[in-house]
Amino acid sequence: DIHMTQSPSSVSASVGDRVTITCRASQSISSWLAWYQQKPGKAPKFLIYAASTLQSGVPSRFSGSGSGTDFTLTISSLQPEDFATYYCQQANSFPYTFGQGTKLKIK
Amino acid sequence: DVQLLESGGGLVQPGGSLRLSCVASGFTFSNYAMTWVRQAPGKGLEWVSGISNSGTHYADSVKGRFTISRDNSKYTLYLQMNTLRVEDTAIYYCAKGLYISGNYFDYWGQGTPVTVSS
Numbered sequence: 001d002i003h004m005t006q007s008p009s010s011v012s013a014s015v016g017d018r019v020t021i022t023c024r025a026s027q028s029i030s031s032w033l034a035w036y037q038q039k040p041g042k043a044p045k046f047l048i049y050a051a052s053t054l055q056s057g058v059p060s061r062f063s064g065s066g067s068g069t070d071f072t073l074t075i076s077s078l079q080p081e082d083f084a085t086y087y088c089q090q091a092n093s094f095p096y097t098f099g100q101g102t103k104l105k106i107k
Numbered sequence: 108d109v110q111l112l113e114s115g116g117g118l119v120q121p122g123g124s125l126r127l128s129c130v131a132s133g134f135t136f137s138n139y140a141m142t143w144v145r146q147a148p149g150k151g152l153e154w155v156s157g158i159s160n161s162g163t164h165y166a167d168s169v170k171g172r173f174t175i176s177r178d179n180s181k182y183t184l185y186l187q188m189n190t191l192r193v194e195d196t197a198i199y200y201c202a203k204g205l206y207i208s209g210n211y212f213d214y215w216g217q218g219t220p221v222t223v224s225s
Contacts, residue, residue: 001167034211036152043200043215044144044152055213087152091210094164096142096154 006099023088032092109133116219129201137179140209145197159209
């Protein structure tokens with residue numbers, strides 16, 4: 001199985017900050033990577049797929065990059081509604097796997 | 108609008124069975140892959156099972172115990188869960204695949220809780 005590792009596990013930031021979250025795959029997954037946002041008590045929300053394609057309706061302050069084994073999610077200017085937990089997911093091969101999550105907290 | 112509504116969760120003893128259902132609306136159900144993802148209390152997301160044009164697939168942790176199926180005429184996805192273990196306790200989400208191949212999950216239900224305990 002492909003293991004996904006996110007870093008950091010948690011990060012504190014302020015409104016307006018630029019934040020980058022990293023996701024590393026245990027083997028190459030080409031660009032088969034998605035990012036999701038989850039708020040407490042809610043279902044995950046689909047943000048980015050194919051490593052860098054923004055899902056319709058997602059604000060342009062979110063961006064993704066990377067290929068192979070190393071990927072990043074960047075939020076260019078944090079808004080209050082962005083404080084949540086973020087997960088990466090590999091879609092290269094079954095079983096699909098998620099990273100352990102990165103909790104983005106208000107500083 | 109796409110909507111996914113799960114049901115069938117509850118409290119069950121170890122070794123017991125449950126069948127989860129997910130009723131879909133707002134899209135042509137048969138044209139898309141569907142998946143189940145779970146989240147144990149206070150933990151991260153775990154992909155459980157998917158059904159797509161390539162067939163059915165399972166996480167190692169549930170293989171041989173869980174069965175995914177769908178009834179396209181009823182716009183319904185199912186997850187039959189047998190021989191349940193304490194570690195299967197989680198909120199179970201159904202999610203719609205972005206494509207028929209189902210690599211990514213663009214819409215999610217609100218989840219149904221499953222508790223396995225004696």
